[in-house]
Amino acid sequence: MQIHSAQFVKGAVSPRGFPNDGPPEVAFAGRSNVGKSSLINMVLGRKSLARTSRRPGKTQEINFYRVNDVVYFVDLPGLGYAKVSKREREAWRRLIASYLDKRPTLQLLFHLIDSRHRPMAVDLELAEMYRGSGVPVIVLATKADKLSGNRRAAAHRTVRDALAEIGLELPIVMTSANTGRGREEILEWIGGLLEVN
Ligand code: GTP
Ligand code: MG
Numbered sequence: 001m002q003i004h005s006a007q008f009v010k011g012a013v014s015p016r017g018f019p020n021d022g023p024p025e026v027a028f029a030g031r032s033n034v035g036k037s038s039l040i041n042m043v044l045g046r047k048s049l050a051r052t053s054r055r056p057g058k059t060q061e062i063n064f065y066r067v068n069d070v071v072y073f074v075d076l077p078g079l080g081y082a083k084v085s086k087r088e089r090e091a092w093r094r095l096i097a098s099y100l101d102k103r104p105t106l107q108l109l110f111h112l113i114d115s116r117h118r119p120m121a122v123d124l125e126l127a128e129m130y131r132g133s134g135v136p137v138i139v140l141a142t143k144a145d146k147l148s149g150n151r152r153a154a155a156h157r158t159v160r161d162a163l164a165e166i167g168l169e170l171p172i173v174m175t176s177a178n179t180g181r182g183r184e185e186i187l188e189w190i191g192g193l194l195e196v197n
Contacts, residue, residue, distance in 0.1 A: 001068075001187045001188070001190050001191030001194075002187070003043070003044055003045055003067060003068065003187070004068045005066075005067070005068055005069065006044045006046055006049060006065055006066070006067045006068075006073070007065065007066050008049060008063065008064075008065055009064040009065060009066050009072065010063075010064055011061035011062065011063045011064075012061055012062045012063075012064070013060075013061050013062075013095070014095065015095075015098050015099070015102075017061075017062075018062070018064075018099070018103070019064055019072070022105055023066070023070060023071055023072055023105065024070075024071050024072070024105055024107040024108075024194050025064075025071065025072040025073075025074050025103065025105045025106045025107060025108075026071060026072070026073055026074065026107065026108045026109075026110065026190055026194070027073075027074040027076055027099070027100075027106055027108075027109050027110065028040055028073070028074065028075055028076060028110045028112060028140075029076045029079075029096065029100070029109060029110070029111055029112065029126055029130075030076075030078065030079070030111060030112030030113060030123070030126065030142075031078050031079050031080045031112075031114075031120065031122040031123060031126070032056035032057055032077075032078025032079065032080055032081035033055075033056035033057075033058075033078060033081075034078065034112045034113065034114050034142055035112060035114070035142040035143055035177055036050075036059065036075055036076065036078065036112050037050035037051060037052040037058065037059055037075055038050075038052045038177035039110075039112065039140065039142060039175060039177050040065070040073055040075050041177065042175075042176075042177040042180060042183060043073075043183055043186055043187065044065070044067065044073070049065065050063065050065070050075050056078060056081045056083070057077075057078065057081040057083060057084060058078075059075055059076070059077045059078065060077050060092070061077065062074060062075070062076055062077065062095065062096075062099055063075040071190070071194060072105075074099075074106075076096055076099065077092045077095065077096065078092075079092070079093060079096065079122045079125065079126055080120075080121075080122035080125075096126075096129065097129050100129050100130050100133060100135070101129075101133070106135055107135070107136070107193060107194055108135070108136050108137075108138070108189065108190060108193045108194060109130055109133075109135050109136070109137045109138075110137075110138050110139075110140050110186070111123075111126060111127070111130070111137055111138070111139050111140070111170070112139075112140045112141075112142050113139055113140070113141055113142065113159055114141075114142055114143060115141035115142060115143055115144045115146075115147060115152065115155040115156075115159070115174060116143060116146055116147065116155070118158055118162060119158075119159060119162040119163070123162075124162075124166060127163070127166060127168055128166075131168070136193055137170050138170060138171050138172075138173060138186075138189055139159060139163070139170050139171065139172045139173070140172075140173050140175045140182065140186070141155060141156065141159055141172055141173065141174050141175060142175055142176070142177070143176060143177075143178075144174040144175055144176045144179075144181055144182075145176040145178045145179045145181070152174055155174070156172055156174060159172055160172055171189075173185045173186060173189075
């Protein structure tokens with residue numbers, strides 16, 4: 001797939017706000033601050049279409065972006081952001097779960113995990129949310145620019161082993177929003193699974 005155009009469509013705070021005009025969707029999920037919005041911008045070749053922040057908890061809605069007029073990219077809020085109330089955190093979790101659960105147009109899910117750390121409890125919690133959904137999932141290990149070559153290889157194994165421990169075997173792509181690493185591979189997965197170009 002090649003990117004020709006991308007526009008923000010809308011943000012939704014509840015399932016009633018999800019668009020229902022039906023193109024296939026690719027969603028980006030992961031813990032707060034892992035780099036979801038930055039990676040979407042990198043893949044789209046746009047500097048700041050998706051809003052990013054050094055502070056966790058930036059994306060508070062489910063944001064839909066129309067790409068090439070044939071697919072939606074979906075930027076999910078981060079899981080596990082500690083600095084909002086428990087109630088708010090729970091509301092985001094439910095919003096994400098309801099999206100992952102009953103979204104017939106969701107055809108590919110990218111699960112972003114920070115390549116610098118062992119997968120955390122929230123990463124595994126997200127895995128439990130999509131396990132059994134039948135949606136193809138690819139893991140994107142983020143911020144790989146912060147690791148040397150050796151540590152990148154080790155990080156890949158760490159993520160693979162943590163997923164294996166909970167019985168998941170998923171493709172893992174090392175990525176960096178700063179250097180563009182992983183972009184071609186991400187676009188190939190989208191093009192291959194969604195049959196769009
Ligand atoms: P929430 O919306 O709060 O859940 O965060 P998010 O997952 O969308 O993360 P966001 O893209 O806002 O990035 C969080 C921080 O990580 C920002 O300071 C980014 O500049 C930084 N960041 C994101 N991707 C990369 C990357 O590939 N490399 C480096 N070095 N920093 C990154
Ligand atoms: Mg974000």
